[in-house]
Amino acid sequence: MSDKKTTVIAIANHKGGCGKTTTVINLSAELAKMGLTVLVIDLDPQANASLHIGKKHPSEVAVTCAELLLSEVEKLPLSIHSDTNIEGVSLIYGSLALGTTEDALKDNAPRPSEELRDKIKPLHGIYDVILIDCPPSLKLLTSNALAAATHLIVPVESGSQYGMYGVTDLMKLVKKIHRINPDLELIGALLIRHDERQTVCKLIEASAKDQIGKLIDVRIPTSTKVNQSAIAQMSLHALDRTAKVSREFRHLAELIAQQLNLMDKNSKHG
Amino acid sequence: MANDLKKMLEQKLQQNNRRHAAADQSVEFSEGREYCLIALDRLDPNPYQPRRIFPKDELENLAASIAEIGLLEPILVRKIDNRYQIAAGERRWRAHKLLNKHAIEVLITSITDSDMAVFALAENIDREDLSDYEIGLALRQIENIFPTKKKLAESLGFNREDMYRYFSFDELPEFIRTDLNSNPRLLSRSAASDIKRLLKKEKDTPMIDSCLKEAWSLLLANELDQTKLTGYINKKLKAFRENITECHIQSSYNLIQDTKKVGNIAWTDKHITVKLNVNAINAEQEQKIKDFLEEILKGKLTKV
Numbered sequence: 001m002s003d004k005k006t007t008v009i010a011i012a013n014h015k016g017g018c019g020k021t022t023t024v025i026n027l028s029a030e031l032a033k034m035g036l037t038v039l040v041i042d043l044d045p046q047a048n049a050s051l052h053i054g055k056k057h058p059s060e061v062a063v064t065c066a067e068l069l070l071s072e073v074e075k076l077p078l079s080i081h082s083d084t085n086i087e088g089v090s091l092i093y094g095s096l097a098l099g100t101t102e103d104a105l106k107d108n109a110p111r112p113s114e115e116l117r118d119k120i121k122p123l124h125g126i127y128d129v130i131l132i133d134c135p136p137s138l139k140l141l142t143s144n145a146l147a148a149a150t151h152l153i154v155p156v157e158s159g160s161q162y163g164m165y166g167v168t169d170l171m172k173l174v175k176k177i178h179r180i181n182p183d184l185e186l187i188g189a190l191l192i193r194h195d196e197r198q199t200v201c202k203l204i205e206a207s208a209k210d211q212i213g214k215l216i217d218v219r220i221p222t223s224t225k226v227n228q229s230a231i232a233q234m235s236l237h238a239l240d241r242t243a244k245v246s247r248e249f250r251h252l253a254e255l256i257a258q259q260l261n262l263m264d265k266n267s268k269h270g
Numbered sequence: 271m272a273n274d275l276k277k278m279l280e281q282k283l284q285q286n287n288r289r290h291a292a293a294d295q296s297v298e299f300s301e302g303r304e305y306c307l308i309a310l311d312r313l314d315p316n317p318y319q320p321r322r323i324f325p326k327d328e329l330e331n332l333a334a335s336i337a338e339i340g341l342l343e344p345i346l347v348r349k350i351d352n353r354y355q356i357a358a359g360e361r362r363w364r365a366h367k368l369l370n371k372h373a374i375e376v377l378i379t380s381i382t383d384s385d386m387a388v389f390a391l392a393e394n395i396d397r398e399d400l401s402d403y404e405i406g407l408a409l410r411q412i413e414n415i416f417p418t419k420k421k422l423a424e425s426l427g428f429n430r431e432d433m434y435r436y437f438s439f440d441e442l443p444e445f446i447r448t449d450l451n452s453n454p455r456l457l458s459r460s461a462a463s464d465i466k467r468l469l470k471k472e473k474d475t476p477m478i479d480s481c482l483k484e485a486w487s488l489l490l491a492n493e494l495d496q497t498k499l500t501g502y503i504n505k506k507l508k509a510f511r512e513n514i515t516e517c518h519i520q521s522s523y524n525l526i527q528d529t530k531k532v533g534n535i536a537w538t539d540k541h542i543t544v545k546l547n548v549n550a551i552n553a554e555q556e557q558k559i560k561d562f563l564e565e566i567l568k569g570k571l572t573k574v
């Protein structure tokens with residue numbers, strides 16, 4: 001097992017509400033359905049991913065990302081919760097305290113952007129895929145995610161001018177992070193809430209490809225199922241596997257698994 | 271949408287929101303320094319509060335400003351059992367009561383008695399509206415918290431001399447202090463220390479009490495300024511003394527020896543006083559005086 005290659009995917013974009021958490025949850029669920037072992041790391045102080053898939057409330061969790069980042073690596077096993085609302089998906093909880101963690105890292109850590117990478121190093125070879133849900137900011141937490149990741153997905157709200165503004169800044173940060181993490185590879189922009197009948201969506205589609213460079217060939221449509229699944233604390237797959245939005249996430253997982261040879265690596269050790 | 275899905279979502283939503291609302295998410299605050307709202311009736315004033323009086327019009331002004339723009343700064347409290355003691359902000363608390371508010375925004379902190387005292391005083395001392403008398407009382411209340419008077423003066427930024435002026439209030443007679451309790455502005459610290467010094471100097475003068483009372487009633491009637499109070503008493507005393515001399519000494523003689531004055535004899539209605547320079551007589555002469563006194567009085571000199 002120990003030579004299993006672990007793919008760490010950061011889902012980042014500092015625009016709020018562009019679908020980071022939705023992507024993390026449903027991509028993790030679909031990858032797990034395919035038989036991969038998946039860990040979700042919730043780096044967002046709002047902890048929405050944790051509230052969605054965690055069995056506990058983040059405030060009741062002793063070791064969340066906030067504590068993990070600021071303590072010794074011994075706390076790592078205590079931070080991983082394998083019993084979640086999605087089968088086959090483990091979770092390191094986020095918490096409100098992550099807000100202050102950022103300041104503490106800046107003040108105390110020798111290499112503030114590389115704490116997460118060091119802390120999760122022992123997990124390489126244990127999980128097939130680790131998905132990191134980033135906060136809606138470009139500060140230290142996002143830098144930590146990018147430094148720890150092997151791959152990056154940038155969800156973009158289709159049709160939104162505002163979402164495009166921020167992408168330029170994100171790409172600048174990615175460039176900077178390449179100095180400490182040269183292997184970070186962009187999977188591409190993921191268009192969310194896409195409606196191909198709308199002119200604005202077509203416009204942004206072209207612009208996203210231009211600005212980010214790569215576009216993932218999947219379009220996640222607008223769907224009320226997304227909000228329903230958050231309330232139900234389920235994956236879209238569990239809520240309604242036949243809905244279009246669920247099918248698109250399945251398609252996304254298959255595409256990524258294929259592109260990154262996830263199944264191949266797994267079967268070799270299976 | 272299927273009916274059972276709707277029902278499930280409805281229930282789940284309620285559950286989720288309840289769970290989140292009930293969660294203790296206070297991690298962002300460091301312990302002991304937390305803003306919150308506390309009901310007015312759970313707050314008690316600072317026991318070291320130096321302010322004796324909260325003028326109604328000032329409180330009303332403050333209340334009006336709070337009603338208009340809100341409370342700019344939360345008041346500072348500490349927790350004692352199940353209640354909260356105000357370290358700073360009693361006026362704002364009282365203004366909230368005037369406004370019939372239910373609660374006030376507070377910052378909870380944990381501070382010691384001496385800090386409470388210094389807070390209360392320091393908060394007020396630089397304001398013009400706290401009288402010298404109130405500062406004096408407050409100093410007395412907290413002096414034991416400090417190892418020395420010097421430390422006390424230092425921690426409040428006073429010089430020592432000034433601090434002792436504040437202390438002179440509690441050596442004033444009861445009737446003055448009673449008036450000061452209801453009207454602390456009657457006397458400044460320097461007027462108080464003048465009175466204290468005068469009382470000490472004239473402690474054997476029987477007239478001093480009535481003089482002070484007279485002067486004090488003039489001051490209360492606004493006919494005498496506090497800065498002129500001791501001057502007025504001194505003048506009175508002087509006049510009395512001159513009177514005493516005139517009334518009582520009925521006659522006196524100087525004793526002259528070789529054109530030099532060596533003593534005198536004075537008669538009052540109570541005593542005859544003979545004063546004699548010791549160098550004017552020798553031991554034999556002295557014995558003669560003693561014998562003479564025994565003889566004419568048919569008495570005896572006994573050593574005391």
